[in-house]
Amino acid sequence: MIIVVANSKGGVGKSTLAVHLAAWLHSQGHRVTLADCDTQHSSSEWIKEAAPEVQVVRLDDAKEILDQLPLLDQETDFVIADGPGSQTETSLALLLRAELAIVPCKASMLEVRALAKATDVLRQAQDIRKGLPSAVIVLSMIGKNYRLTQDMKDAAAALKLPLAKSAMTLRQIYADAPGQAKVVWQMGSRAKEAADEVQQIFHEILPKAAIRKPAKRPGTNAA
Ligand SMILES: Nc1ncnc2c1ncn2[C@@H]1O[C@H](COP(=O)(O)OP(=O)(O)O)[C@@H](O)[C@H]1O
Numbered sequence: 001m002i003i004v005v006a007n008s009k010g011g012v013g014k015s016t017l018a019v020h021l022a023a024w025l026h027s028q029g030h031r032v033t034l035a036d037c038d039t040q041h042s043s044s045e046w047i048k049e050a051a052p053e054v055q056v057v058r059l060d061d062a063k064e065i066l067d068q069l070p071l072l073d074q075e076t077d078f079v080i081a082d083g084p085g086s087q088t089e090t091s092l093a094l095l096l097r098a099e100l101a102i103v104p105c106k107a108s109m110l111e112v113r114a115l116a117k118a119t120d121v122l123r124q125a126q127d128i129r130k131g132l133p134s135a136v137i138v139l140s141m142i143g144k145n146y147r148l149t150q151d152m153k154d155a156a157a158a159l160k161l162p163l164a165k166s167a168m169t170l171r172q173i174y175a176d177a178p179g180q181a182k183v184v185w186q187m188g189s190r191a192k193e194a195a196d197e198v199q200q201i202f203h204e205i206l207p208k209a210a211i212r213k214p215a216k217r218p219g220t221n222a223a
């Protein structure tokens with residue numbers, strides 16, 4: 001399955017989400033490739049240390065993306081593509097190949113309004129592919145006391161994009177993670193809340209990817 005983390009705005013949390021998603025899927029026993037499609041290459045540097053078993057590739061242009069993603073998809077269970085922060089052919093190429101687009105968006109009315117423009121390319125791809133990729137907005141960097149307002153719900157609904165119930169809170173620990181080359185669940189007790197919430201997002205978006213708790217076999221409890 002090819003999943004792209006897409007929003008043609010920079011600084012909204014794409015790389016943070018992509019690295020955590022790739023590391024989480026690996027921790028659930030899947031074979032994962034992280035395709036770093038941003039010329040800044042921040043997510044590939046980060047994941048190499050945080051989850052060295054995740055395969056890393058850098059795909060810098062549209063042709064490479066269109067050619068390589070299907071091959072990578074055959075080799076691994078999940079390909080997580082970290083998209084660029086611009087409206088380029090690269091973004092369109094990713095959306096033409098992905099099954100799911102996760103769209104991180106900062107939680108403010110201004111940002112949600114800007115999403116209409118930032119998801120232009122997504123709509124183009126969905127138009128070409130008759131609805132694919134499916135897409136979901138994940139609010140990133142929400143304040144601790146944040147309440148989802150009706151305005152925000154309406155704005156998301158107007159874009160015909162579902163909004164995930166779980167979200168990422170604005171926390172220093174996320175900003176510290178790349179410097180320590182870790183994902184938040186490797187960062188000890190001060191990262192517990194972040195670790196819980198980010199995994200909650202992945203359970204919500206990709207319920208089938210989570211390890212199923214093994215069913216208790218009858219008789220195994222016998223003393
Ligand atoms: N939930 C969060 N709380 C605090 N800082 C965050 C959070 N998510 C991302 N950041 C920080 O914000 C900046 C932009 O995030 P990044 O994931 O690089 O966005 P993008 O890939 O969309 O440009 C980075 O410095 C990152 O560490």
Ligand SMILES: [Mg+2]
Nearest residue numbers: 014015038042
């Ligand atoms: Mg990035």
